[in-house]
Amino acid sequence: MLEGRAAVITGGAQGLGRAIAERFVAEGARVVIGDVDLASAEATVADLGGASVALAVRCDVTSEADMALLVASADEFGGVDVMVNNAGVLRDATMRKMTLDDFRLVLDTHVQGTWLGTRAAAAVMRERGVGSIVNMSSISGKVGNLGQTNYSAAKAGIVGLTKAAAKEVAHLGVxxxxxxxxxxxxxxxEAMREDIWQQRLGEIPMGRFGEPEEVAAVATFLAGDLSSYMTGCVLEVTGGRHM
Known part of the structure; x- marks a missing residue:
């Protein structure tokens, strides 16, 4: 589905980012793994098959210079065709206990990082007349989570950012x-307490947690031509939770 394309993935060394990278490579893409942990990114590149299919780049997504260099790194594979803004952090606490620094860190990483990635990738894609940008929000941005005013606000912000950006670049093929x-x-x-695990599991109509590979499959769909007439869309991968 992604044969011959180059994809940049932030936070690509572990978790959902790594699962997306694995699926993209399996579908024929070459990937740039951007991560603040360079050693983990390099280990991921080795697992993916080495320099012929992947490149590791240390990247702080809150840095404009880092993000510009990350996107430019895809030139080694012919230029960025797909951008996945996935990197994120958690600093959970109730509003009463949350520090302003922790609020700002989560907003900066998710919203500013996604904006910088979207802007940098779109600048290249618009000149090429084609490209797909996939931004990682969360169901928390739809319903809000106790103890996550920072994270929920950030993930809701990514939805608005995605829709506004989609309107700006749709006529350019992006x-x-x-x-x-x-x-x-x-x-x-999996580190959650058993009682919380069971409570949340009970809220999912499909009766199970999702797997990273299931999110990666949706990212692959959005990255490729099967979604060629879709932009500004927000796809929930939740097993029916919060319908």
Whole structure:
């Protein structure tokens, strides 16, 4: 589905980003793994098959210079065709206990990082007349989560950013869409207390957590030609939770 295309993935060394990178490579793409942890990014590149299919770049998504260099790194594979803005952080606390620094860090990483990635990739794609940008939101941006005023606000902001950006570049052949994952099985969710796990599981009509590969499949759909008439869309991958 992605034969001959070059994709840039932020936060690509682990979790959902790594699952997306694995699926993209399996579909014929070559990928640039951007991550603040260069050692992990390099290990991921090795696992993906080495320099012929992947490149590791240290990148702080809140840095304009880092993001510009990350997108430019795709020139080694012919220039960016797909951009996945996936990198994120958590700093959970109730409003009463959350610090302003932790609020700003989450907003800067998710919203500013996604904006910088979208802007940098769109600048290249518009000249080529084609491209797909996939932004990672969350179901938390739709319903809000207790103790996540920062994260929920950031993920809702990504939805607005995606729709506005999509309107700006649609006539230039560039598509911008977003994914809102629900509860996906990752080391973070598996570390939850058993009572919380069971409570949240009970809210999912399909009766199970999602797998990273299921989010990666949707990212692949949005990255490729099967979604060629879709832009400004937000796809929920939640097993029916919060319908």
């Amino acid at each position: 598509r911008v869409n977003a994914i809102q994952p629900g509860l996906i099985r990752t080391p973070m969710t």
